[in-house]
Amino acid sequence: MGERSIVRLTSTASTSNRVPQSVPPGLLQNSRTRSVVSARLRPAALALGITLLAFGRVHAQTDCLACHGDKSMQDASGHSVAVDGATFKASIHGSLQCSDCHADIKEYPHPEHMAPVQCSKCHTDQSTQVSESVHTRASSHPCTSCHGDPHTIFPKSDARSTVYPLNVPETCGSCHGNANMARQHGLPNVYPSYMDSIHGFALSKGGLLVAANCQSCHGSHHILSRKNPQSPTYKSNIPKTCGSCHAKIDMDFENGIHGKALAAGKSNAPVCTDCHTAHAIQQPTQSEFRMQSTPICGSCHKDKFTGYRDTFHSQLGLLGGYVETARCWDCHGAHDVLPASDPNSPIAPANLVQTCGRCHAGANASFVQYQPHADSRNRKMNPALYYVRLFMNTLLISVLTFFVIHTILWLFRSRYEQIRSRSAKGGKDA
Ligand code: HEC
Numbered sequence: 001m002g003e004r005s006i007v008r009l010t011s012t013a014s015t016s017n018r019v020p021q022s023v024p025p026g027l028l029q030n031s032r033t034r035s036v037v038s039a040r041l042r043p044a045a046l047a048l049g050i051t052l053l054a055f056g057r058v059h060a061q062t063d064c065l066a067c068h069g070d071k072s073m074q075d076a077s078g079h080s081v082a083v084d085g086a087t088f089k090a091s092i093h094g095s096l097q098c099s100d101c102h103a104d105i106k107e108y109p110h111p112e113h114m115a116p117v118q119c120s121k122c123h124t125d126q127s128t129q130v131s132e133s134v135h136t137r138a139s140s141h142p143c144t145s146c147h148g149d150p151h152t153i154f155p156k157s158d159a160r161s162t163v164y165p166l167n168v169p170e171t172c173g174s175c176h177g178n179a180n181m182a183r184q185h186g187l188p189n190v191y192p193s194y195m196d197s198i199h200g201f202a203l204s205k206g207g208l209l210v211a212a213n214c215q216s217c218h219g220s221h222h223i224l225s226r227k228n229p230q231s232p233t234y235k236s237n238i239p240k241t242c243g244s245c246h247a248k249i250d251m252d253f254e255n256g257i258h259g260k261a262l263a264a265g266k267s268n269a270p271v272c273t274d275c276h277t278a279h280a281i282q283q284p285t286q287s288e289f290r291m292q293s294t295p296i297c298g299s300c301h302k303d304k305f306t307g308y309r310d311t312f313h314s315q316l317g318l319l320g321g322y323v324e325t326a327r328c329w330d331c332h333g334a335h336d337v338l339p340a341s342d343p344n345s346p347i348a349p350a351n352l353v354q355t356c357g358r359c360h361a362g363a364n365a366s367f368v369q370y371q372p373h374a375d376s377r378n379r380k381m382n383p384a385l386y387y388v389r390l391f392m393n394t395l396l397i398s399v400l401t402f403f404v405i406h407t408i409l410w411l412f413r414s415r416y417e418q419i420r421s422r423s424a425k426g427g428k429d430a
């Protein structure tokens with residue numbers, strides 16, 4: 001160990017003539033840092049200036065890079081301690097001195113092990129938010145787990161940044177696409193489903209910056225569990241979260257019975273994700289969605305679903321997956337669902353001709369007498385259907401009973417014939 005210190009001292013000596021003797025890369029001469037001074041980071045930048053004046057010359061980047069700029073440089077355990085000076089220079093922190101972050105280093109040779117870099121020194125807000133979030137203990141260095149290599153951090157608007165909108169899913173997916181990690185923490189493995197969803201597709205295939213990435217719905221630093229009422233993914237906050245982009249739909253939803261029930265605190269009311277899911281959202285006009293969604297409405301409105309299932313519309317949908325038939329929302333609307341008693345509802349008696357008329361060109365007052373929720377078990381409400389059902393069921397049961405008895409008798413008879421013919425043969429042989 002002593003030996004290495006000596007090596008280091010000599011190498012410092014030999015590199016010291018490469019250290020620029022002129023003015024340190026001054027804080028206020030740099031346009032990027034100047035804009036910082038005028039903006040948010042005034043106290044931080046001031047502290048930085050003082051640090052630089054005190055240590056600048058000795059701790060200039062070139063000083064450290066004289067050793068660490070060597071690509072093959074490794075520590076005692078064989079781990080690379082090389083830093084690419086050119087990339088670092090181009091990064092958002094390129095105007096900082098190495099020791100602004102590696103604050104332990106006051107002189108050469110520097111200690112072998114140093115305290116971890118505190119990003120909180122300059123980024124107080126983000127640090128506080130992360131420390132209150134689900135990710136406090138998610139990794140050894142919470143900031144670099146998302147921002148990647150600490151020497152190649154770029155602004156979030158730069159396509160090279162790990163948190164550039166198009167790169168966020170992969171960044172979060174480095175953990176949330178890991179099935180083992182998900183199992184260990186009892187979480188769903190969301191990355192693969194997200195990538196197959198309409199948002200993931202729009203982002204990865206279309207390169208659409210405004211498509212929802214993980215950050216749009218969860219935030220970046222203050223990510224909370226969906227069970228936390230402050231979380232944007234807490235049930236009653238979800239319409240607003242999706243509505244930050246889908247504004248018109250959110251308005252419709254809030255004017256509808258489901259939105260009103262939610263606002264009144266009814267926890268059994270549906271929100272966006274009950275019908276669309278959160279990470280596997282599909283294009284609703286696609287047949288997969290149309291085929292699945294009737295049961296989604298039906299999972300809460302069980303009685304209406306049972307009634308619908310007996311009707312022509314549903315039978316048509318079940319037989320061969322006929323997509324064009326009327327699903328729940330073709331008659332009720334999807335987001336601005338209203339009870340029949342509301343005159344604005346598409347199922348209010350006065351609006352039925354129009355509602356059914358969208359698909360049935362000749363619909364009139366007598367056509368709309370048809371019961372879309374015919375409950376064939378209800379004799380008082382639907383006598384005709386009730387008796388048809390009774391008749392069909394009786395017929396079915398009688399036919400089945402007849403054939404069961406017929407088959408049993410036939411079996412008996414064939415067994416009897418077999419025994420008889422065998423004993424007749426046996427008598428002859430003897
Ligand atoms: C004389 C060459 C030399 C100079 C100059 C030098 N370092 Fe190092 N540095 C090393 C060596 C060698 C190691 C590996 C230490 C080990 O094996 O434990 C190292 C390790 C490190 C580590 C990793 C420590 C750890 O905990 O693993 C950091 C961080 C570091 N240096 C930062 C700096 C900074 C910042 C500067 C400039 C202020 C600097 N170094 C200047 C030689 C140098």
Ligand code: HEC
Binds near residue numbers: 064085
């Ligand atoms: C924005 C802050 C920041 C700046 C500026 C910075 N570093 Fe680092 N550096 C880090 C962080 C974070 C780590 C990860 C280890 C830790 O937390 O201490 C690190 C790790 C290192 C390591 C250890 C490499 C490893 O993989 O373990 C070396 C060597 C190093 N830095 C050298 C430098 C040099 C040389 C400069 C200047 C050219 C520099 N750093 C500038 C934040 C910074």
Ligand code: HEC
Binds near residue numbers: 123127219
């Ligand atoms: C869970 C991932 C994650 C972690 C952990 C994380 N960040 Fe971020 N960070 C992001 C994302 C995503 C953005 C981009 C936000 C946006 O596009 O609005 C971002 C943006 C930023 C920005 C730009 C300003 C802003 O707030 O949008 C700074 C500065 C920043 N992070 C610093 C930090 C620091 C410091 C830490 C550690 C305390 C940290 N981040 C931890 C994901 C993370």
Ligand code: HEC
Binds near residue numbers: 092122154155157
């Ligand atoms: C010595 C102060 C200092 C330290 C320590 C520091 N930063 Fe920065 N950071 C800055 C300055 C200055 C900027 C440029 C601010 C700007 O342009 O808005 C910046 C910008 C950033 C940005 C880009 C913000 C954007 O607009 O997208 C990220 C991300 C970031 N820092 C993350 C980190 C992380 C992670 C660490 C710890 C490894 C860290 N910073 C440590 C001073 C610092």
Ligand code: HEC
Binds near residue numbers: 176218
């Ligand atoms: C370094 C790995 C890592 C990265 C990167 C990461 N996470 Fe996490 N995340 C975790 C771990 C581990 C947990 C579980 C924490 C716990 O339960 O203590 C978690 C928890 C969560 C939870 C809370 C789940 C719940 O309900 O309890 C959400 C939401 C989440 N992460 C979203 C994200 C998003 C969005 C990103 C990217 C911006 C991201 N994570 C990046 C490791 C990571």
Ligand code: HEC
Binds near residue numbers: 169191233238277
């Ligand atoms: C369109 C909005 C949206 C997007 C995009 C999104 N999420 Fe979510 N996420 C949610 C909602 C809402 C929940 C709450 C649970 C639910 O409703 O299924 C959630 C839950 C989670 C959970 C916790 C699951 C649980 O049951 O506790 C994790 C982890 C998570 N998301 C990570 C991610 C990651 C990683 C990405 C990006 C790959 C991402 N999410 C993209 C909205 C979104």
Ligand code: HEC
Binds near residue numbers: 241
């Ligand atoms: C950051 C903005 C944003 C957020 C937040 C967002 N979306 Fe989207 N969403 C989009 C964009 C952009 C598209 C269009 C993608 C395309 O057409 O390729 C889209 C498409 C959709 C579609 C497909 C139908 C269509 O119009 O193309 C559905 C369904 C959908 N989003 C539901 C949701 C739900 C549910 C949430 C909340 C859990 C949500 N979105 C949150 C931006 C967002």
Ligand code: HEC
Binds near residue numbers: 243253270274275335
């Ligand atoms: C009760 C179930 C349900 C709820 C709750 C719900 N949706 Fe929908 N959504 C649907 C159905 C069904 C369709 C298909 C409508 C169609 O094809 O005419 C749809 C269609 C969409 C579309 C495609 C554009 C359109 O209007 O056809 C988007 C985007 C969308 N929903 C977003 C949302 C958002 C955001 C929320 C929350 C504010 C939400 N949905 C709440 C069932 C629901």
Ligand code: HEC
Binds near residue numbers: 274296
């Ligand atoms: C998560 C459960 C849930 C889902 C899914 C759901 N609903 Fe509802 N629905 C409710 C609740 C709760 C009410 C409000 C009852 C109240 O306010 O008393 C309601 C009210 C209604 C009403 C008004 C009639 C009444 O009984 O008050 C209609 C019509 C309706 N829903 C149709 C639909 C349609 C169509 C879908 C699918 C697109 C759907 N619902 C999906 C729970 C659900």
Ligand code: HEC
Binds near residue numbers: 327338
């Ligand atoms: C062909 C059009 C049509 C379809 C398809 C349809 N409904 Fe209806 N629904 C109506 C009409 C008309 C009424 C009012 C008369 C009645 O109660 O039968 C109604 C009534 C209702 C009511 C009670 C409303 C109130 O104010 O009392 C609910 C809840 C409901 N439907 C849910 C559903 C669900 C869930 C589905 C899908 C499984 C569905 N509907 C499919 C036309 C339809």
Ligand code: HEC
Binds near residue numbers: 369
């Ligand atoms: C989304 C389109 C759509 C809507 C809305 C719709 N239907 Fe239908 N309906 C169909 C299709 C498709 C068929 C099967 C083909 C056919 O017979 O036209 C059908 C068949 C029927 C049939 C049996 C066959 C016939 O034409 O006599 C009746 C009765 C019926 N619908 C009544 C209604 C009533 C009443 C409403 C309004 C409450 C309604 N439908 C709304 C698409 C729709």
